[in-house]
Amino acid sequence: MAKAEIKMPEDFMLKVSKLAEKTDMIIPKVLEEGGNVVLDKVKDHLSAVIGSGTKEKSRSTGELERSLGLSPAMQNRDGNWDVKIGFAEPRSDGDSNAKIANILEYGRSGQPPKPFLKPAKSQSKNACIETMKTKLQEEVDGI
Template sequence: MARAEMKMPEEFLLKVSRLNEKTDEILPRVLETGGQVVLERVKSNLSAVVGKGTKNPSRSTGELESALGLSPAKPKRDGSGWDIKVGFAEPRSGGGSNAKIANILEYGKHGQPPKPFLKPAKTQSRKACIETMEAKLDEEVRGI
């Protein structure tokens, strides 16, 4: 049986080893870059639905929109990867829950039709988020 041996270029092997050492530094920056793309889409969708199409004048204070933010990138508990979340800071100034209000907006309730903003944002920003993260990863790898 024939045998073939291939050797990788030294420069490539050095970059791969340095990349392995810096993974914990690079991945959070890449995820935060992608998270910003999704966050901006969620903010714009939320602004478009809050107070629109109501029978009575809107009572919106802007607190829900200002509570929207991005969590820091952290490794998952089970060690299967990294995680970053777009969500709402809690609690509201009156003691209520921003997540509850966002849920009512997204899915509606009796007498209040749904005004989805999260699910459309996920769909609309998916491609741009992936492209942004790929570009950031390429930039980080070139910087090694």
């Protein structure tokens, strides 16, 4: 059987080993950068749908918009890294921000849906990926 031996350049091997050591620092930065792109798009869409197309004057207090945020990057129980965009709880009136957002997104009897999450997700996907690629390249180049 033939045997082939390939030697990698020393500087490349050094970078790869440093990258492996710093993965736990790099991944959260990259994910949060991408998450902020999606968060901005969700905020824009949410602002556009709140109070639009209502028969009566809007009673919005702005609390739903203020409660929207991004979680820090963390590992889940499967060992995968993720960030989440969601609403802080509870509201000052005791109701749930997630419930109000769900009603807004999907509607209810007598209230048509005003989707803001799904369109924001699909519209920000490519920009999010590009932002994360750029951030990852910055982090790798900084090693």
